[in-house]
Structure formats: C-alpha cells, structure tokens
Amino acid sequence: MRTSQYLLSTLKETPASAEVISHQLMLRAGLVRSLASGLYTWLPTGLRVLKKVENIVREEMQRAGANEILMPMVQPADLWQESGRLDDYGPELLRLKDRHQRDFVLGPTHEEVVTKLVANELSSYKQLPVTVFQIQTKFRDEIRPRFGVMRGREFLMKDAYSFHLEDECLEKTYQIMFDAYCRIFERLELDFRPVIADAGSIGGEKSHEFHVLADSGEDDIAFSDASDYAANIEKAEALAPKGERAEPTQDIETVELKLERLIKTLELDVKTTVKTWLVVGATAEGEPIKIVALVLRGDHQLNEVKVENLAGIAAPLTFATDEQVSAIANCHSSSLGPKGLTIEVIVDRSAAHLSDFVCGANENGRSFTGVNWQRDCGEINIQDIRNVVAGDPSPCGQGTIEIKRGIEVGHIFQLGRKYAEAMKCSVLNENGKNQTLTMGCYGIGVSRIVAAAIEQNHDKYGIKWPKAIAPFQVAIVPMNMAKSARVKETAEALYESMLQAGIEVLFDDRKERPGVMFADHELIGTPLLVIIGERNLDAQQVELKNRITGEKSLIAIDDVLALFN
C-alpha cells in the first residue's frame, strides 16, 4: 500500500476527549474515528488490525471444532420475552419497531436466537455435542460509552454457544474453549489471566473471565502470590479470619459523637469499627418491602455482587432511602449500627470476628464503644460480602492476595439449562425420551482486544504492535525521494518485490520531511522500518529500524526480503 493512495489520517495533537492511552493512540494513529457517542468508524489501519485479531479468533474456534454461523443483528423481541430477558436486561437492550410496528431488539448477545435455532435444527442426541460461533456486530446501549472502542455501543464480538445432553459433556467443551482462549491470547502476545468470574445476568454456574492486565482496566483482579488462583474481585472469596473470636473485655459505652467524628477524634483504628447499611431484601410480588442490614469492618469495601447473590437480597442491589432508614432505625444512615435492629442483620466474616468494637448507636450523633456480637446484638447472619484486599489469605489456601487491574476481553460460562428450558430446546435421548439440553456460551470482545493490546504495548512515540496483529509487517521510508532518482528507484523496486512476496508493506511515497514520516510510522507502530537514503546506497545498503527495541542496523538491499521468510 502506498501512503499516497491510503487513508493514513494520523493526528499530531492528542484529542482532548480521549481519557485512556489506547483511545488517544487509536485516534492519533488513524485507527478509528468517532461517529457519535460509542459509535466508531474503523479506518484502514485500524481495520487491518481488527481483521487480524478476528482471524486468530476464527482459526482457534475452528481448531476447537466450532461451526461458524452468522445470526441477524436485528432480533424479534418475542424471543427475549420467551427467555424472560426482555424485562430483565434493562436499557442496554435497544428496542425498536419495524414499519409494521412489530417489536425487535438490536442483539447485544445471541443466546435466544441460537437456542431457538438449535431447538429447530437438532432432534437426536446423536447430533450432539455441537458448538457454533459467529464473529458479528453487537449493540449495547451503554449509559456512558467511554474509553473509545473499549466500551463502545456498537462493537465486534465473537460469541460461541455449545449444546450438550449431559453436564459432563459441557464440562469437557468448556475446558476445550478455555484452552482455545488461552491459545488466542498467547498468539496475540498479550499478558492475560483467566480469572474466576461471576456469571452475572447471563446466568449459569461456572464462569471465567479472561483479562488483559493494564492499569486502565475497569476490573480489579485478585491473584494469589503463590498459586494459579485468580478471580475477579467481584467473585474472589474473602475467608473468615482464623481462630475464635475473642471474648468481650469491655462494657458498652455511649459516646456523644457520630461514628465518623468519633474515629477522627479518638484516632481509632478503623479495623476496630464496623459500618452499617440498610438495603432492600428480596420479597415475593405483592409482599411489603423488607429491609435488611449489612455490616462490614470499617476498613473494608462492600462487594455488591456478593450481596446480590445472597438469597434474601433484591437484585440489582438497592440501598434504603432516608425515609426507610428513619422508619427502621429512627436516625440518619450515618449513625446506623447493628445493636438494637429488629431486622435481619448480615455481617461480613471479618466484621463478625471483632470483639469490643465501635459502631453507630441508631441515634443521631451517638455511637457505641465496646460492642460485642453475641452479648449485644442478638442473632446475626455471617456471610462473605466484602472485597478481598491485598494481603488477605488466598481462598485457594496458598499464598496471599495481590490486586491488579484488568481489561475483560473474554468471558466463558457454563449456562446450564436456563435458556434451553425457557425456549424448549430438547432432543430425543437414547431412550427415545425428550431431554432438555445444557449449554455453554463463550464470548470474546474482538474490537476491545485492539484497545487492550495498545494499553499493553506503547511508548511515548506511539503503538508497539505485537507482530501477529501489526497492521503492516514493514514500512519503506525513502529519504528525499523527490531529489534522488536512486532512492526512488530502490524504494519502488523493493516495494514491488515485497508485494510480489506477499509481504504486508506500507510504502511512504509522500513528499514529506523525514521527521514527519518517522513520527507517523512510530505512531502507527509498524514493527520494522526500512529506511532508504543516498548515503547508504553507495554500499548497496539500507537502514533497518526495529520499532520494538529501537535498534538500528545496516543491511544489504538484497538481504531485506529474506528477513520475512
């Protein structure tokens, strides 16, 4: 490709709107352009990268035995009614009406469509297991699209679905896909981790996310420093402190300060205090609202996902209003505490291990010191409802927890029979009886991978692409071609022979100053530059510059092609 015929579209300035480095570099290097919030056009350089990622994903899916299909983006809403997700999915699901006023949605995922397809196509256990995948445009109406293609509204996704008669078979395919995902991210040369994950609204039992580690990641990942254990902080279990809870040594005293003020005034260790929230509990339709208390040690953070997964709690988690708090505890939420509450009290394992602790007194502007669970607070429900923190013992039993940030680029689930049951997806089993199938689903954010790769591979000059997904293998950069016939001839000849050899080459035939050309190629991140200048041509040589290492060297013109064998 000649730059003169190419939509290079590099920018000198960093667009002010871009918060993270990948977004900045994707705009500056001419990979994407914003059309509207969360909607991006992929320019030629960006699309070359996207297609390479797509092809690696496709090859590994095929190697894993999956059948590629392509489902529509526009889906009938009644399928989502059938699965029960039309109401559950929330406003990220974009709804629309066609010209006949029939209801459709823009597909954010395809469990409904694929389950219906398999229900119609398969009739016998002999046709199982089967795995299908597609690489297709998805739409999620994010409330706050951000970070460029990292959290866009329209994006390219690989979604795969497997169907099985028995759970053991699902387990087996799940492992095959797990391994395929590892191969994909290895081929992409990304520093990644599979982590134990919460299945969220997709549903199902077992689930792993694949994270690319990067400071700009939106997720916290908990690792053991002594084993392979890694989990999304949403899911990482916080173990109960070892040993028995200490016996009470203090009597309760009332202090005329609210909890926050008390801690500051007495310079208390927050680890000896607890904080309390009231949240809405799960109730059946028609029942009055039930309020539940949550108690955490003062230094810990509430893990909303863990709370939502508790049986007695309404999901999504809803905090009690000021009026509800006042009606239950007769105080502001800042003075809440576990003593004297007549509602269910769910206490985190670490908070439950405290003795002689400090808490709000359920009276405005008052706190208690010397509180003890059994003696003062009646019956409590002890649960794991906090985020793990660095230094916690790893739940795997080996080592302690470290926390890093990650970008979720893949997510695999054992869905079980949730969709198959709702959508009547069954086949005849060996005994000639109808048996509902069990399912797995396996997603990869193809466009997000491009951004994640940049987060891990850049310097102050621009992108440093992993070889497997660089938009070009090499750029030919001639110096002052307009003035030197010899440089022009050499560059043209080398370009032609590279094209012949099937090498992906960008030939910079613009009439630009060398500095401008170098800056563009460093920004775009082509792994290798071949620099052709008058000076070296006397010795029939050209200069090589490696974008990753920065190394420069001279090489005979005739040896250049052999670099790509």
Add this chain to the structure above:
Amino acid sequence: MRTSQYLLSTLKETPASAEVISHQLMLRAGLVRSLASGLYTWLPTGLRVLKKVENIVREEMQRAGANEILMPMVQPADLWQESGRLDDYGPELLRLKDRHQRDFVLGPTHEEVVTKLVANELSSYKQLPVTVFQIQTKFRDEIRPRFGVMRGREFLMKDAYSFHLEDECLEKTYQIMFDAYCRIFERLELDFRPVIADAGSIGGEKSHEFHVLADSGEDDIAFSDASDYAANIEKAEALAPKGERAEPTQDIETVELKLERLIKTLELDVKTTVKTWLVVGATAEGEPIKIVALVLRGDHQLNEVKVENLAGIAAPLTFATDEQVSAIANCHSSSLGPKGLTIEVIVDRSAAHLSDFVCGANENGRSFTGVNWQRDCGEINIQDIRNVVAGDPSPCGQGTIEIKRGIEVGHIFQLGRKYAEAMKCSVLNENGKNQTLTMGCYGIGVSRIVAAAIEQNHDKYGIKWPKAIAPFQVAIVPMNMAKSARVKETAEALYESMLQAGIEVLFDDRKERPGVMFADHELIGTPLLVIIGERNLDAQQVELKNRITGEKSLIAIDDVLALFN
C-alpha cells in the same frame, strides 16, 4: 470437516414458504434459516459460500486501489437530516431512539457517514482521489421481504465510495470500478450483464446496474441483438417511430361503448387505440394540486420511472383518485381520453405517431373513433414514457431489442456533488480555495449473489456451485464404513491427508445409508465426490463423481490429492 461434528441441516422436503428455486435450495441444503420475515441466520454451509463471495469482492476492491474501512450500522439521524434524505428515504429507513431518546437510523447505505468522514479527514487536493469500501451488514425495512436472502431486510453488502476534485477523475475511477465489477462476476462464473440504469433516489447522473440473468429476476433488461447495448427497462429509451405521422383520413365518431368493450366488440387492433391516465403533477408547496394526463398506445406499458423523471410530475408517481378524475373529466377513469382535456397532456412517442385512433370520450360508456392529434386534441407534450418491448429498435441505433429477466447484484453511480454539497465536503484546491468534491458510489449485494448463483446453477437434485464459491472442494463419502475397517481406514487417511494439504473437504462420517449421503451431497452441490467402497479397494482405487457433469470414473487412491494441485 466431519459431518458428525457439522451442522449439516439438510431438509428432505421443500418448505412451502419458498417461492423461488434459490430460496428452496438454500433452505433444503442448510445454507440459511429464517429467523423472522426478511431476517436469516447463515448456517455453516451457507456462511462458507458467503465468505468466499465476500473475499472475491474484497480482493478485487483492493486491486482497484480501494481502502477497506468499517462504518457503524447505527447512524445518527441528524446526518440524514443534513443530506435531506431523512424525509425522502421513506419507511425502508428504520428509525430508532437510544436510551437518551436521541434519534438514530439503521444504515441502509452509508453516503452520509462516509461523506462526513471524508469531510473531516481530508483537507487538500493532494490527498485525492480516494476510494474507500466496506463489507458490512445493512438493514432495509422492505415492505414485503421475499425470495429468501434475495430481498431480505438485513443483508451483507459491499459499498464503496470515491471522492474527487474533478468530474474527469470521477469518470476514471468509475471505469476502474466498472472493470473491477466485471472481474468479480467473471471470477464468480456468473452469466451477468452491466446495464444502463436509473440512479433512483440515490441521485446523480450516470449509473450502471450489474445483473445476473435468471428467470426469477425482478428486473426486465433490454438488450440489443446487434450490439453491447443493455439497459434496465426502467431506463431503456423507446425511440419515436420513424417517418411522419399519417394525415387524418377519418372523421371523429362517437360510439356508445366504453373503450375496453369497443375493442372487444369490434375486434380492434389495440395498436390503433390509446389509453389515458390522470396523475398528480409537481407543484410548489402551498400551490393547489395539479393533475396531468398521460397517454399511451393501447398495447404499451407505462414506465413509471420515466414519468417520475419528467419535470412536471410529482415523484413518487401518484395516480389521480376517482374524485379527481371525475372533477377534471366528469367520467370514470375507464372512459378517459385525450380529446377535450383542459389539463397538460403528455403523450408517449408511439401514441403520438398514431392517426385515426380510438380512445375514451371523457363521458361514461362512450368512446371516439377516428381521432387525430393535431386536428382534435390541441397542444400535446410528446415524451418517452413507455417500456420498450421486444422487437423495438435498439436506442443505440443497432439491432432490435430483446428482453430478459435479471437479478440486480451490483449498482454503480456517479453521484456528483449532491452529498458533498449538502454535507460541506470540500478541500483546498491548487489555488488554495475551497472546492466541493464530486463522488461516486459502488454497491454489491454480497448475500444476494449467493442466491443469484444458485438461480443460475442448479438441477433437480440440488445446487451445482461454481468452483470459486463451492462451500467445500470435495466430499469423502465412504460406503458402509461401520462394516468395513478397510473403508474406514482409507477414508480417515484420505481425510487427514486432505486436511494436511489445505483442501476444503467434507468427510461424511455419519452412519447413514449411501442413498441418504449421496442425496445430501448432490443437494449441497459439492463439485467432487470421492466415493470409497470395498469393491474398488482391492485395486487400491476409489470412485470420483463430478457434480457438474455427472461423470464417474475410477482413480488410484494415491492420485487423489494431485487432483487439487
């Protein structure tokens, strides 16, 4: 691919809903499945074909120097407001609102998005010309989706756009794309014709459609039997009859029969009669509706596109209501005639050449005979408003017209400055002044090509794929593999060596009767079957069956691989 792990999904019965052969075969051969009206899932076999078509299109676009990009499917409605098409496009343009109640459309085409992109990215004439293309999912909310993927609502399209400073440059790129289109359809081995076309609502001056010839086509194509001339019947010019109009020889007489009855009763040659319609004329906003008369020779068909392109006519063409007809002519529309009308009368060239003709008398149940234009009808406006018919002289001046049916699979346009002007797409020219760009646009219906290829390539057993787009190159069909270890070993070994050699092979490892297997492979249309049976193995041979010719032959096992070199 092993059929045991493949979503083969062939059907024995022809689905009743499918009207045309390609739709029937696409369902039966397991290429697609309907999700909802005009929405199709591509199953593995269909997607293999679709991807092959896509790749041929991509290669030829790249060879023509076009840059591949990818624009969003969801587009802000304000861009369509800016171009003026938000109102013009009609209900095929699906409108939707996002969660913030902002207006969007599902892209049926991308002139707006790409013009805006180029307006933002390019600043100098030095960056021109530039051609971009994408292969992307489109949505058109067809009122009556039909013929399967031939006229679906969501479909895969290649759309390219070129931008130029001057019209001469556009002409040049237009020719390059014309040639690229010819190469694409040649590589697809389709019997196709480029035909002169009407630009329709896209706008612009010059336009060609590319049609695959097939009886099921929705378009009539007019060809010269003595030259390269071919045009969509919408656009093919009907020349005026040669020679002067004959002088009147009859007097007008009134007959107490309405026109249709008169023709039957007297067994008149309809070529000596004219028929008359009243339609709505073009008026400025606020002006009262103007009605215009159209007159055609009795045997000719009105060409609505030609009428819509006339200056004085409202587009889309709207016929006068019974009330409007009655108010103007005081009769039913079945008794209309040109004599005595006080409105503008537009007469087709052939009708205008008649003398002593028969027509309605503008009185219910009455006709005139012996009517003559100049003597009886006052001033008329003579225009070409009819469809050409077989036997007409070709407008190119050579030969006569033949009519065939075609499926439109491509359409290229010289758009000119319509969009660039509306969306302020300009660059600085050599004189440092802003100059609005001129544009071309170039579409190919990628998914429609799959159906069109089947319309041209099938027999009673199924599809006969052109080699370039067959889903598999070869199928291995072992006879009674369960009973013969030798057959199984040979089949497995051949399959493995084909995979190693990169051959696209479908290995039928199902436990099915030979008849079932053969029927499936003939239906799917794999070009070559390798049949492995006990009998031939004694001589180390297998049988070959050519799907296209039906020929069978024996070949040494060791020679099979060499067939694919």
